[in-house]
Amino acid sequence: MPFRRRPALVATATGAVALAILAGPSLAVAAPGNPGSPRYSAGADGAGDPYFPLAGNGGIDVLHYDLDLDYTPPEPAPAPLEGELQGIATIDLVATQDLDRFNLDLRGLTATEVVVNGKPMSFDQVENELVITPRPKLKTGSHAQVIVTYGGTTTRPTDIEGALYGWVTTRDGAMVVSEPDGSATWFPVNDHPTDKSTYTFEITVPQGLVAVANGLPSADPTTAGGFTTWYWDAPDPMAAYLATASVGDYVVNEYVAANGTPIFDAVDPARLGAPSAALALTSDMLVFFEERYGSYPFNSYGAIVDDDSVGYALETQTRSFFSRTAGEGTVAHELAHQWMGDHVSPERWADIWLNEGWATYSTWMWNEHRDRATAQESFDEILAIPADDEFWASEVADPGPLGLFTDPVYDRGAATLHALRVEIGDAAFFELAKTWVERYGGGTASTEDFMALAEEVSGQQLDTLFKVWLSTPSKPTTW
Ligand code: TRP
Ligand code: ZN
Numbered sequence: 390m391p392f393r394r395r396p397a398l399v400a401t402a403t404g405a406v407a408l409a410i411l412a413g414p415s416l417a418v419a420a421p422g423n424p425g426s427p428r429y430s431a432g433a434d435g436a437g438d439p440y441f442p443l444a445g446n447g448g449i450d451v452l453h454y455d456l457d458l459d460y461t462p463p464e465p466a467p468a469p470l471e472g473e474l475q476g477i478a479t480i481d482l483v484a485t486q487d488l489d490r491f492n493l494d495l496r497g498l499t500a501t502e503v504v505v506n507g508k509p510m511s512f513d514q515v516e517n518e519l520v521i522t523p524r525p526k527l528k529t530g531s532h533a534q535v536i537v538t539y540g541g542t543t544t545r546p547t548d549i550e551g552a553l554y555g556w557v558t559t560r561d562g563a564m565v566v567s568e569p570d571g572s573a574t575w576f577p578v579n580d581h582p583t584d585k586s587t588y589t590f591e592i593t594v595p596q597g598l599v600a601v602a603n604g605l606p607s608a609d610p611t612t613a614g615g616f617t618t619w620y621w622d623a624p625d626p627m628a629a630y631l632a633t634a635s636v637g638d639y640v641v642n643e644y645v646a647a648n649g650t651p652i653f654d655a656v657d658p659a660r661l662g663a664p665s666a667a668l669a670l671t672s673d674m675l676v677f678f679e680e681r682y683g684s685y686p687f688n689s690y691g692a693i694v695d696d697d698s699v700g701y702a703l704e705t706q707t708r709s710f711f712s713r714t715a716g717e718g719t720v721a722h723e724l725a726h727q728w729m730g731d732h733v734s735p736e737r738w739a740d741i742w743l744n745e746g747w748a749t750y751s752t753w754m755w756n757e758h759r760d761r762a763t764a765q766e767s768f769d770e771i772l773a774i775p776a777d778d779e780f781w782a783s784e785v786a787d788p789g790p791l792g793l794f795t796d797p798v799y800d801r802g803a804a805t806l807h808a809l810r811v812e813i814g815d816a817a818f819f820e821l822a823k824t825w826v827e828r829y830g831g832g833t834a835s836t837e838d839f840m841a842l843a844e845e846v847s848g849q850q851l852d853t854l855f856k857v858w859l860s861t862p863s864k865p866t867t868w
Contacts, residue, residue, distance in 0.1 A: 429526045432491035434518055436581035440738040440790040443517065444570040445581025446492040448485055452532075455479040456576055457591045460543075460636055462562050462598070472558045474498065475540035478576050482535060484527035491527070494573035494580040495519040496555075498541040505535050519577050537577045546574045550791050553699040562598055562636030564695050566703040566710050569738055569793065572629040582734040582833050585626035592634050593618045599639040601655040603632060603707045605689045623707065625687045626831050628734045631706035635693050646672040646690070648679055653691035653708070660694045664715035668692050674724050677758060678751065682725075683823045686732040686830055690724070701794070704748070706731045717759075718752045725751030728826050736835035741793045742785045742859070743839060746802020753803060768807040771800050776864040786836045786859035805858040808868060812854055813847035821846045 432448025435441070457477040463470050480493075496517040503512040505523045513520045519537070527533055543563065546555040548571060555574030557564040565575060572578045579586075589607065592600035596617045604623030611618050623632075639655035646652050654668060671692070675685055687707045698712035702719050704726030711719065729747035753767040762770075774780050783789075783797050785805065792798065810818040821843055829838065840855050857868040 429487045429489040432486065432488050434492050436579070436583055438581060438737045440793075441570050441581075444494065445579050445584060446494065446518075448488050448491050449482045449579055449584075450485050451480055451482045451579045451584055451586045453481040453587045453589070454576065454578070454632075455589045455591075456634070458575075458600075458634060459593045460563065460600070461595065462636065463558060463560060466560065470545065470558055470560065472543040472563060473540070474543050474556065474575065476538070476576060478535075478537045478539070480535040480537070480577070482533055482579075484529055484531050484533065487529050488523065488527040490520060490522050493519045493521065493535075493537070493577040494570075495537075495539065495577045496573040497544070497546065498539050498574070500537050500539040500577065502538040503535065505533055507534075517573055539577060543575075546571060550794075552701070552794075557697075557699055559637065559695065559697040561638045561696075562594070562600075563634075564637075564697060564699055564710065564712070565633045565635045566699055566701075566705060567632065568630045568703055570630070572632060575634070576632075578629045580629045582628035582630065583736065585628055585734070585832065587626060588621075588623040588632055590621040590623075590634055591618055592621070592636070594636050597638070598636055599641060599655055600634060600636045601639065601653070601693050601708060602634045603627060603705065604687075605651060605653065625706070627706045628731070628833075631704065631731055633693070633705040633708060633710060635695065635710065637693075637695055639693070646675045648672075648675045648685060650675055650685050650687075651689045653689060654694075655691070656694040657696035659696040660713060664692075664694045664711060664713075667715050667717040667720045668694075670717060670720060671724065674721055674755065677755060678725055678728065681751075681754070681819055681822055682728040683826050686728060686826070690727065692720070692723075704730055704744075718756070721752045721755040722748045728830075732831065733826055733829040734833045736833040736838070738790065738793060739787050740834075740836050741788065742798050742802035742805070743834070743836065745794070745799045746785075746806055749799045749803035750806045753807070764807055764810075768804050771804040774864075778864075781864040782862050784860050784862050801858070805855075808854060808858055808865070809843060809851070812851070812868075813843070813849055817847040 432446055435443045436445025459475040461473040463472055500519055503510050503521055511522050543556050543558045545553055545557050548554045555567050555571030570580050572580045590602040593616050594600050596612055596615050600619040602621035604621050607622035608620040637657055640658050642654040644652050679685055689707045691708050694711045694715050702723055703710045704723045709723035726748045730744035735741055753764040757763045780797055785797055785801050788798050844851050854868040857865045
């Protein structure tokens with residue numbers, strides 16, 4: 390939720406009057422006794438997420454990003470592992486407060502021009518914030534087209550725990566995976582899941598390389614002067630951390646899955662062996678998860694398998710990213726995230742267990758379907774972890790910004806869902822899963838929303854179960 394910040398200047402009647410005298414009658418400051426007139430102020434520098442206070446921004450709702458990117462990967466070694474990125478981001482947004490100033494997040498790249506509604510505007514870059522001063526000011530509910538020209542040298546950025554993320558430069562391109570707040574390393578963005586947007590991409594790379602983004606190709610690639618431009622259209626609302634524009638020496642494989650979803654896979658030729666075997670199960674998995682979570686929510690799917698590694702896979706929307714390998718369990722995990730995490734996204738980063746618990750539990754169910762361990766056996770394995778193990782010492786529903794991707798978020802999160810399933814029964818549990826996706830799909834939801842829906846669907850009181858499993862830093866014994 391964006392929060393409102395009021396300038397001290399208009400906080401008192403005296404202040405407002407003084408300002409009005411200075412600036413003349415056209416200044417949009419409310420006169421005392423005229424509460425309906427606009428009070429312009431600066432949009433907040435963060436979306437209000439306690440884990441990442443500067444991620445996202447206040448006062449704006451981005452509807453669409455059109456990203457026109459020109460990328461040149463590094464020269465062969467021993468040249469430094471640095472690329473060149475030039476971008477023009479055309480951003481359609483709506484003001485959600487009366488704005489005399491607003492921010493976008495932009496990290497490590499330099500903006501050279503900002504145009505709002507056709508006119509060049511003054512702007513500033515302070516740390517990872519691009520500060521824009523629109524004139525005329527933007528009134529609540531008004532639309533604005535913001536065009537940012539920017540660019541710079543790309544490196545290999547890291548998140549707060551030191552994991553590679555964002556625009557990660559590789560020798561033959563870039564791996565682009567931005568959870569939780571890495572999108573700002575490659576475009577000016579309102580980088581928080583509470584602001585979902587549609588995207589289009591036009592990505593120009595040296596001829597011979599493939600640029601893969603979200604959604605579907607909107608045109609055939611065009612080549613001129615040794616460069617190829619790739620065109621992508623991602624019409625399903627998407628959180629910024631799920632956008633990708635990965636570049637590599639990929640082999641493309643396009644087909645239609647059994648449920649009708651068009652698939653676009655891009656696999657580095659060095660990785661065409663084992664990963665492709667697991668990817669070949671995608672069609673069956675789509676059918677399997679549709680039975681449990683409802684129709685696949687997006688216009689396409691597919692995988693990117695790079696020969697370099699960020700150390701993990703990511704559920705980039707409609708196009709999951711895999712580092713070097715794509716094992717069957719991980720392929721199931723990232724696909725299940727398309728419903729659980731991508732279509733229904735966390736309201737704040739503390740809710741990450743709703744992403745990782747569901748995705749992990751999805752692999753448990755897939756393993757059962759494939760006659761490996763049953764979901765109950767996977768649950769029993771977690772419950773076999775001794776009570777004094779550090780595994781039990783965190784609160785899954787509030788793991789802290791450094792605990793987002795720790796084992797308890799995944800495994801205790803999945804065990805929570807299994808305990809819930811046993812408690813309310815299969816019929817209520819799968820009705821809950823489908824209703825969750827239906828009700829919150831396209832937006833975000835919180836742990837509180839989930840607990841309330843579980844009680845609504847099951848008709849049961851579940852306070853103790855959720856408290857013991859999600860908010861108690863010790864091993865559950867009864868619930
Ligand atoms: N969300 C990814 C997944 O579970 C994992 C992930 C994102 C991650 N960033 C990370 C894991 C950083 C470890 C470190 O599919
Ligand atoms: Zn995951």
